[in-house]
Amino acid sequence: MTAVAEPAVVPLQEPKRRRKLTPYWLLLPGIAWLVIFFAVPMVYQASTSLQTGSLEQGFKLTWHLATYWDALVEYKWHFVRSFSYAAIATVLCLAIGYPLAYTIAFKASKRWRNVILILVIAPFFTSFLIRTLAWKTILSDGGPVVGALNTLHILNVTDALGLTSGQRVLATPLAVVCGLTYNFLPFMILPLYTSLERIDPRLHEAAGDLYARPFTVFRKVTFPISLPGVVAGTLLTFIPASGDYINAQLLGSPSEQMVGNGIQKQFLNVLAYPTAAALSFILMALILGMVTVYMRKAGTEELV
Amino acid sequence: MSRILTWVRAHLVVLAGILALAYLILPNLVVLAFSFNKPTGKFNYEWSQFSTDAWTDPCGVADMCGSLSLSLQIALLATLGATVLGTMVAFALARYRFRGRSATTALIFLPMAMPEVVMAASLGTLFLNMRIQFGFLTILIAHIMFCLSFVVTAVKARVMSMDPRLEQAAQDLYATPTQTFLRVTLPLAAPGIAAGALLSFALSFDDFIITQFNSGPTTVTFPMFVWGASQRGIPVQVNVIGTAMFIAAVVLTVGGQWIGNRRKARA
Numbered sequence: 001m002t003a004v005a006e007p008a009v010v011p012l013q014e015p016k017r018r019r020k021l022t023p024y025w026l027l028l029p030g031i032a033w034l035v036i037f038f039a040v041p042m043v044y045q046a047s048t049s050l051q052t053g054s055l056e057q058g059f060k061l062t063w064h065l066a067t068y069w070d071a072l073v074e075y076k077w078h079f080v081r082s083f084s085y086a087a088i089a090t091v092l093c094l095a096i097g098y099p100l101a102y103t104i105a106f107k108a109s110k111r112w113r114n115v116i117l118i119l120v121i122a123p124f125f126t127s128f129l130i131r132t133l134a135w136k137t138i139l140s141d142g143g144p145v146v147g148a149l150n151t152l153h154i155l156n157v158t159d160a161l162g163l164t165s166g167q168r169v170l171a172t173p174l175a176v177v178c179g180l181t182y183n184f185l186p187f188m189i190l191p192l193y194t195s196l197e198r199i200d201p202r203l204h205e206a207a208g209d210l211y212a213r214p215f216t217v218f219r220k221v222t223f224p225i226s227l228p229g230v231v232a233g234t235l236l237t238f239i240p241a242s243g244d245y246i247n248a249q250l251l252g253s254p255s256e257q258m259v260g261n262g263i264q265k266q267f268l269n270v271l272a273y274p275t276a277a278a279l280s281f282i283l284m285a286l287i288l289g290m291v292t293v294y295m296r297k298a299g300t301e302e303l304v
Numbered sequence: 305m306s307r308i309l310t311w312v313r314a315h316l317v318v319l320a321g322i323l324a325l326a327y328l329i330l331p332n333l334v335v336l337a338f339s340f341n342k343p344t345g346k347f348n349y350e351w352s353q354f355s356t357d358a359w360t361d362p363c364g365v366a367d368m369c370g371s372l373s374l375s376l377q378i379a380l381l382a383t384l385g386a387t388v389l390g391t392m393v394a395f396a397l398a399r400y401r402f403r404g405r406s407a408t409t410a411l412i413f414l415p416m417a418m419p420e421v422v423m424a425a426s427l428g429t430l431f432l433n434m435r436i437q438f439g440f441l442t443i444l445i446a447h448i449m450f451c452l453s454f455v456v457t458a459v460k461a462r463v464m465s466m467d468p469r470l471e472q473a474a475q476d477l478y479a480t481p482t483q484t485f486l487r488v489t490l491p492l493a494a495p496g497i498a499a500g501a502l503l504s505f506a507l508s509f510d511d512f513i514i515t516q517f518n519s520g521p522t523t524v525t526f527p528m529f530v531w532g533a534s535q536r537g538i539p540v541q542v543n544v545i546g547t548a549m550f551i552a553a554v555v556l557t558v559g560g561q562w563i564g565n566r567r568k569a570r571a
Contacts, residue, residue: 244421
């Protein structure tokens with residue numbers, strides 16, 4: 001046995017003080033950007049919501065809390081619509097997205113898996129305004145979708161539920177929900193796929209060996225393990241959907257407008273910045289409340 | 305008949321998956337089909353006649369290609385800014401323990417968890433009150449802001465999964481810290497950085513909500529152009545651009561995967 005000389009440890013350490021500061025230097029530009037252009041505007045927005053005045057005369061902080069009350073009264077139905085449309089769209093996304101994520105994770109061969117994933121992500125990279133406008137063609141009054149729904153008498157059912165009116169789909173809640181579902185579906189599929197992909201297929205075999213029927217395997221094994229994906233997916237769909245105003249604008253009529261439309265109108269047309277700020281804060285507070293309750297129920301708080 | 309039913313029952317999930325995929329692709333096919341339409345009125349929502357006019361003259365609409373090039377410029381600069389800043393933050397978060405780490409993580413997470421319209425309105429209010437002229441610069445600032453978090457998340461995931469022993473090995477072989485970083489660390493982190501950059505390019509190029517609140521009346525990006533046109537009547541050329549973007553996206557992702565696979569095969 002020959003004694004191998006230990007290679008001398010190259011002193012890589014820089015002076016200790018400098019190394020301790022390295023992470024801060026790395027963080028500085030990025031975090032400064034976020035503080036100045038994200039955090040500060042939020043605080044500023046809070047103060048704006050309590051100001052009164054006009055653009056010409058300037059705004060003054062008068063702690064005018066009534067703005068909140070007035071905004072809430074004026075836009076209460078916008079809030080109701082925002083959250084119910086977003087909720088329906090989220091449920092639909094889960095119903096449509098889960099089978100697709102499951103297919104990609106367990107049923108597709110390796111080559112197909114990549115093809116399908118590209119087809120799921122590619123719409124991300126194409127203009128979503130153009131695709132939303134394409135729904136106008138798909139759902140048009142004389143189009144095949146309306147015709148089929150009519151033949152199957154589905155429009156009568158949605159009529160009774162208040163989702164459509166008469167023989168139309170465009171400019172009804174159904175069209176807005178359809179657009180929301182479509183636009184946020186990839187946000188549901190990707191987290192679902194990530195959580196399903198991690199499941200060891202041997203777990204399925206083991207369950208089968210223990211005489212579990214396929215549906216029981218799904219209910220007792222697959223679905224519980226995929227829950228973090230379900231929670232992440234529903235949040236990623238619900239939050240942006242409830243703040244969206246594009247689908248309501250392009251596919252709905254004035255009676256389907258959501259809170260986002262209200263904020264946009266107050267900010268860009270009416271130039272009532274305090275009202276726009278108050279609306280944003282109410283929206284944010286309500287979402288935060290709902291998300292907290294939901295995360296408690298779902299019991300997976302450490303997922304993000 | 306019963307055989308078909310048994311097959312359908314056995315493949316129910318896959319069938320539902322295929323239907324979902326069709327639902328995702330359908331609008332893209334409509335956009336493709338209507339790029340060959342010759343509409344009778346202002347609006348290109350109803351099929352009337354086949355024509356290749358829009359494809360042979362894609363810039364035949366006033367202002368559209370200008371807005372397209374503006375969007376490209378902003379997306380490129382925003383990607384550059386967000387990728388550099390975001391990669392630095394990601395390395396700090398993945399490699400160091402320091403005070404204020406959890407606060408930093410929260411600050412990175414918040415912009416992704418907030419409705420876009422809320423961020424858009426607050427930043428717009430700030431610019432307005434600081435009397436900063438809305439335009440190219442304000443759009444760029446806003447885009448870097450919301451792309452940053454996505455870059456940090458993508459790069460951080462990659463850096464966390466890298467084996468630190470590879471860098472130790474390089475140092476054992478007497479590589480200087482700079483050499484280690486350039487020859488080992490950076491190439492290993494590259495896929496994460498590329499993913500973050502690609503994502504921010506797509507997000508910035510397609511962003512409408514934040515842009516609408518922070519652009520002012522004269523700076524019109526491509527999504528802003530489409531939005532305006534949707535009220536006046538959409539030129540067929542918009543569908544040409546939409547189709548071209550879809551094809552470019554597929555080619556880019558397929559190409560990226562192909563390169564990745566070849567690298568893996570060679571390694």
